[in-house]
Amino acid sequence: MLMQLLKRELLRHWRCRQDLINPLIFFVITVSLFPLALEPQGQLLARIGNGIIWVAALLAAMLSLESMYRDDYLDGTLELLLLQSGSPYQVVFAKIISHWLTSGLPLVLMSPLLAVMMQMESESAIALILTLLIGTPVLSLIGSVGMGLTVGLRQGGVLLSLLVLPLYIPILIFGAGAVSRASMGMDYSGQLALMGAFLVGSLSLVPFASVAAIKVSIR
Amino acid sequence: MTWQWFHRLSSPKWFYQISGRWLPWIMGISLLLFSAGLYQGLFNSPIDYQQGHTVRIMYLHVPTAFASMMFYVILAVAAAVGYIWRIKLAHMAAVSAAPVGAAMTFLALSTGALWGKPIWNTWWVWDARLTSELILLFLYLGFIALHQAFEDREVGDRAAGVLAMVGIVNIPIIHFSVEWWNTLHQGATISKFEKPSMDPAMLVALLLMIFAVLLFCTAIMMYRMRNEVLSREHNKSWVKEVVGQ
Numbered sequence: 158m159l160m161q162l163l164k165r166e167l168l169r170h171w172r173c174r175q176d177l178i179n180p181l182i183f184f185v186i187t188v189s190l191f192p193l194a195l196e197p198q199g200q201l202l203a204r205i206g207n208g209i210i211w212v213a214a215l216l217a218a219m220l221s222l223e224s225m226y227r228d229d230y231l232d233g234t235l236e237l238l239l240l241q242s243g244s245p246y247q248v249v250f251a252k253i254i255s256h257w258l259t260s261g262l263p264l265v266l267m268s269p270l271l272a273v274m275m276q277m278e279s280e281s282a283i284a285l286i287l288t289l290l291i292g293t294p295v296l297s298l299i300g301s302v303g304m305g306l307t308v309g310l311r312q313g314g315v316l317l318s319l320l321v322l323p324l325y326i327p328i329l330i331f332g333a334g335a336v337s338r339a340s341m342g343m344d345y346s347g348q349l350a351l352m353g354a355f356l357v358g359s360l361s362l363v364p365f366a367s368v369a370a371i372k373v374s375i376r
Numbered sequence: 377m378t379w380q381w382f383h384r385l386s387s388p389k390w391f392y393q394i395s396g397r398w399l400p401w402i403m404g405i406s407l408l409l410f411s412a413g414l415y416q417g418l419f420n421s422p423i424d425y426q427q428g429h430t431v432r433i434m435y436l437h438v439p440t441a442f443a444s445m446m447f448y449v450i451l452a453v454a455a456a457v458g459y460i461w462r463i464k465l466a467h468m469a470a471v472s473a474a475p476v477g478a479a480m481t482f483l484a485l486s487t488g489a490l491w492g493k494p495i496w497n498t499w500w501v502w503d504a505r506l507t508s509e510l511i512l513l514f515l516y517l518g519f520i521a522l523h524q525a526f527e528d529r530e531v532g533d534r535a536a537g538v539l540a541m542v543g544i545v546n547i548p549i550i551h552f553s554v555e556w557w558n559t560l561h562q563g564a565t566i567s568k569f570e571k572p573s574m575d576p577a578m579l580v581a582l583l584l585m586i587f588a589v590l591l592f593c594t595a596i597m598m599y600r601m602r603n604e605v606l607s608r609e610h611n612k613s614w615v616k617e618v619v620g621q
Contacts, residue, residue: 323514327553
């Protein structure tokens with residue numbers, strides 16, 4: 158059942174590719190604005206690049222949340238899925254996994270390019286990829302709760318950022334922190350381990366909150 | 377043992393009547409404590425040997441910071457009770473607690489800034505405690521905004537309730553990550569000032585003020601709850617009797 162749902166989700170995302178590409182373009186544009194606003198010196202960029210890329214990834218992940226529930230909610234598919242699939246957790250889980258595959262993973266794949274643009278050393282670039290790889294699933298998971306709560310609202314977008322961004326703060330702290338430690342040549346396995354703990358914790362707790370949220374919106 | 381008392385407790389009408397009787401007392405005791413605490417704090421307590429008179433900001437700063445955290449717990453517990461047992465009064469309590477808590481958070485932040493300027497020579501530091509208090513303000517604002525976004529108040533209750541429960545799970549995580557972030561990044565540039573063991577006169581003033589602020593917040597929350605009860609139950613007959621008087 159989960160595989161079927163996942164296949165359906167991926168197919169749906171594939172059929173409206175533009176929704177997938179836009180957050181990626183946003184990610185690249187946001188990052189490339191900073192060298193224009195600051196001085197484009199290698200040292201400065203390398204020092205603040207980790208924070209900029211992480212914040213941009215956070216915002217891009219938030220923008221792409223819309224595609225998780227909105228269309229299915231509007232045409233009533235979501236309601237039918239929740240009614241008929243037997244377990245609402247499977248539906249929500251399939252949506253979160255496919256959201257990460259279609260928006261989180263591309264961000265991770267994109268990040269080496271941006272790391273090069275920000276003149277980061279290879280050590281920090283590797284740390285950036287690793288932290289994004291562990292961190293973006295958490296963003297999708299937490300975001301699914303916020304999206305579930307705001308899916309029925311007409312002006313959900315701005316509200317979504319107000320709800321979700323404060324909850325993203327721990328991931329941002331450790332993600333960007335690990336990269337800056339790597340750039341100083343220090344060990345960052347502690348930060349990675351904590352992010353892994355966030356991932357496992359949210360993987361086990363978020364589906365409950367997410368199902369509760371979507372059930373509030375559908376009635 | 378039946379659950380009758382529980383249901384009676386959750387009836388809006390019962391709450392409206394009982395709170396009407398209690399409120400003057402709560403408000404009165406709070407005002408008495410305020411006057412005693414302010415007198416003790418402003419005139420009857422010693423000045424700090426380093427900070428001088430500036431230390432008296434503490435008598436407002438610490439109680440508001442305490443209340444800001446306590447009211448988020450009250451909010452989340454009330455929202456959880458309302459969500460699980462579908463008790464309307466609990467949702468009303470959560471909705472009424474939110475603005476009070478947000479106001480206290482704002483007061484704690486602003487008194488903290490006023491205190492920081494003369495002592496630390498800056499309005500704002502990215503210190504762990506300050507940052508988590510700021511994030512707490514964002515969580516309050518998110519709760520209020522989400523609740524107001526729904527036209528149907530009961531859907532808004534449940535949605536904001538889910539958010540409050542997610543928030544209360546996240547608060548310790550946010551708090552500790554902010555704490556570690558600070559120690560990882562910059563060490564002790566400005567240490568949270570270590571309190572020398574407090575003078576008993578100061579402690580008395582502080583305790584008086586803490587109880588005064590907590591009772592005052594409770595009273596304000598009850599006023600707000602009474603308004604919520606009236607506006608949500610406006611077509612019940614007992615409300616018409618009360619308002620018609």
